[in-house]
Amino acid sequence: MTNTPATQTSAISTSPLNTMALIGFILSVSGVVTGITAIPGIVLSHIGMSQIKRTGESGRGFALAGIIVGYCIVGLSVLAVVIIIVLALIFPLLLVSAFSSTSYSLS
Secondary structure (H helix, E strand, C coil), rough: CCCCCCCCCCCCCCCCCCHHHHHHHHHHHHHHHHHHHHHHHHHHHHHHHHHHHHHCEEEEEHHHHHHHHHHHHHHHHHHHHHHHHHHHHHHHHHHHHHHHCCCCCCC
């Protein structure tokens, strides 16, 4: 009687990828170019994350990345708008002070 190692066949079963998480990630990343798709990306990523917790599907990384990237894009967009508004308010004041000629005479 010979001892031969038993051959093991392992079937790798993967759970299906959550579609909301994937689409949310794609929209968040495309928000870098478009700017507007980051908000739906955040919403879909949050929905996907809750579905993943409930159903056990895969794609948690996509959902988390979609949330992080989406919030970063929205934050940078808000920062850019604030900077533009501040510059729009300050620039005319700088022009007026630069071109106003005040000459002092000693007489």
